[in-house]
Amino acid sequence: xxxxxxxxxxxxxxxxxxxxxxxxxxxxxxxxxxxxxxxxxxxxxxxxxxxxxxxxxxxxxxxxxxxxxxxxxxxxxxxxxxxxxxxxxxxxxxxxxxxxxxxxxxxxxxxxxxxxxxxxxxxxxxxxxxxxxxxxxxxxxxxxxxxxxxxxxxxxxxxxxxxxxxxxxxxxxxxxxxxxxxxxxxxxxxxxxxxxxxxxxxxxxxxxx
Numbered sequence: 001x002x003x004x005x006x007x008x009x010x011x012x013x014x015x016x017x018x019x020x021x022x023x024x025x026x027x028x029x030x031x032x033x034x035x036x037x038x039x040x041x042x043x044x045x046x047x048x049x050x051x052x053x054x055x056x057x058x059x060x061x062x063x064x065x066x067x068x069x070x071x072x073x074x075x076x077x078x079x080x081x082x083x084x085x086x087x088x089x090x091x092x093x094x095x096x097x098x099x100x101x102x103x104x105x106x107x108x109x110x111x112x113x114x115x116x117x118x119x120x121x122x123x124x125x126x127x128x129x130x131x132x133x134x135x136x137x138x139x140x141x142x143x144x145x146x147x148x149x150x151x152x153x154x155x156x157x158x159x160x161x162x163x164x165x166x167x168x169x170x171x172x173x174x175x176x177x178x179x180x181x182x183x184x185x186x187x188x189x190x191x192x193x194x195x196x197x198x199x200x201x202x203x204x205x206x207x208x209x
Contacts, residue, residue: 001147006143006146006147007143008194009146009191009192009193009194010142010143010146010192011151011192011195012152012153012154013151013152013153013185013187014096014097014099014100014153015095015096015099015100016151016187016188016189017100017103017107017151017183017185017186017187017188018185018186018187018188019103019106019107019108019185021108021185021186022108023108023109023150023184023185023186025051025053027145027148027150028051028109028111028184030144030148031141031144031145031148031150032049032111032141034140034141034143034144035049035113035137035138035140035141035144036137037140038136038137038139038140039133039136040133040134040136040137041129041130041132041133044116044133046115046116046117046133047113047114047115047116047133047134047137048113048114048115048116048176049111049112049113049114050111050112050114050169050171051109051110051111052109052110052111052112052169053108053109053110057168057169058105058106058107058110059105060165060168061104061105061110061158061165061168061181062103062104062105062106062107063105064158064160064161064164064165065101065104065155065157065158065181066101066102066104066105067160067161068157068158068159068160068161069097069098069100069101069157070101071160072157073094073097073098077090077094078090084198085195085196085197085198086198089195089196100153100155100183101157104183107183107184107185108184108185109183109184109185110181110182110183110184111141111152111181111182111184112169112171112178112180112181112182113134113137113138113141113178113179113180113182114134114171114176114177114178114179115130115131115133115134115176115177115179116175116176116177117130117175117176117177118174118175118176118177119131119177130177131179134177134179135179135180138154138179138180138182139154141182142154142182145184149186149187150184150185150186150187151184151185151186151187152182152183152184152185153182153183154180154182155180155181155182155183156179156180156181157181158178158181159178159181162178165178166178
């Protein structure tokens with residue numbers, strides 16, 4: 001797989017996660033080893049990676065994720081204009097997102113990338129710097145997983161219960177921010193392909209807005 005193929009075919013995998021197949025711990029370690037080569041502000045490397053495989057803990061997180069998703073979904077969905085590719089994609093996205101919400105507790109591995117610090121009341125520069133030191137690593141983890149036949153999705157809805165989940169997992173909430181929840185499993189079916197996006201002419205500007 002070329003770098004461009006990897007970057008354009010790494011999808012958010014929800015309905016095609018194999019919920020019945022165990023994922024070797026060594027593969028997860030390999031993905032984290034790749035992930036921590038990502039850039040991090042001032043080379044602080046303030047990340048921590050919590051890998052959750054215990055069934056009861058996965059159930060606990062999965063229940064909170066499901067409740068959060070249904071609260072989020074009840075607020076309504078965005079509307080897109082005629083010809084916007086997101087309009088045609090919306091029903092499939094909704095269906096797959098609901099499926100993941102209903103089955104999150106069954107995913108064999110959950111990875112929670114955390115970053116040292118909290119941003120409550122901070123200026124935008126500090127917020128961008130903190131998340132900018134963990135999101136590239138989380139994306140690198142997903143790319144590394146893809147190369148190893150694993151699927152994942154960058155999700156954040158569990159953060160509605162961030163402090164409760166932190167307490168259940170022993171995360172020092174006052175010192176560390178949970179950036180995401182990455183469900184990880186082997187994926188089923190055929191390979192992935194690029195999807196239609198908004199044309200570049202509508203989203204690219206040069207020198208002036």
